[in-house]
Structures are given as structure tokens and as C-alpha cells.
Amino acid sequence: MFKIIALFFGVVLLASNAAAADSPYRQVADGVVVYLGVLPAAMVQGRHEGDPEAVMHDGIPRGRHAFHVTVSVFDAGSGNQIKDAQVTARVAPLGLAGVTRPLETMRIDDTVSYGHYFTLRGEARYDIEITIARPGADAPVTVSFTYARPPR
Numbered sequence: 001m002f003k004i005i006a007l008f009f010g011v012v013l014l015a016s017n018a019a020a021a022d023s024p025y026r027q028v029a030d031g032v033v034v035y036l037g038v039l040p041a042a043m044v045q046g047r048h049e050g051d052p053e054a055v056m057h058d059g060i061p062r063g064r065h066a067f068h069v070t071v072s073v074f075d076a077g078s079g080n081q082i083k084d085a086q087v088t089a090r091v092a093p094l095g096l097a098g099v100t101r102p103l104e105t106m107r108i109d110d111t112v113s114y115g116h117y118f119t120l121r122g123e124a125r126y127d128i129e130i131t132i133a134r135p136g137a138d139a140p141v142t143v144s145f146t147y148a149r150p151p152r
Helices: 002-018
Strands: 026-029 032-040 066-075 086-093 099-108 111-119 125-133 141-148
Touching: 026 141, 032 125, 032 141, 066 086, 066 099, 066 125, 086 111
Parallel strands: none
Antiparallel strands: 026 032, 032 066, 066 111, 086 099, 086 125, 099 111, 125 141
């Protein structure tokens, strides 16, 4: 899973460098750049038996509504990845309360991303609110995305 996520973010970051300002999965707030990724959990089911990925976030959930929400966080000024943040996500169908979970740190070599599994039912649009608390910062940074689950 970690390698799939790393590959995914490598592609996202390369693509977003060309049109960073136009990406619906990139937000900048208070000097923090946040990239969002949403992947079906089915992409990794059964592929990591016995690996740490198999038990990450309490294990890979089954079912077509299980998705892995992942973010990578960078300092806007330096471009350096933020590797020591506490990150949470609230995922909700538009207009509803939704579910809030801490995103767990996922380390791959010298990179860090944050993620957890969420249930996204149907082809609804979702509000995904990401909150980043950095050590020593006066206040957390919050960004919001709208995610449209692709049709099956």
C-alpha cells in the first residue's frame, strides 16, 4: 500500500507542478500546501498479506465503498515536506456531519504522507476537510476539498 500511495503521489505531484493552481486536489493556506489523494481500498486488498500495509489503519476494509484518503503536506515557502504534523480529516457527504479521523503517518524512505480509510457510498460529492497541527505553530491550518466519487 505504501508503495502504491508513493507512486500515486509521485504522479500527482508531477502532474500538479504543471498546473498546480488549477488542481482541485491541491490547497494552500497559511503557508502550507496540501495535496489530497482518494484511492479505492480494493486497489490493495489481498496484495499485502503479512506486510505492515495489511494492518495499517486497523487493516484494509473490504467493500466497494471503502476508500483510502491520503494527504501530503509541504511548507509553501521552502517546498520541504512537513513530516511531524498531526493531521485529521473530516469526510462527509455535502451538507452532512460526516466522520472525523486522525490520519496516520505513513513513511516511505524519506517521504511522509498521512492517511486513513473512510466509507464513501454512491456517486455523491463529499466535503473533505483536512486539519494540520504543526509543532510550535500558533494554530492549526484547515483546508477543504470537494471530492466527487467517480461513477462505477
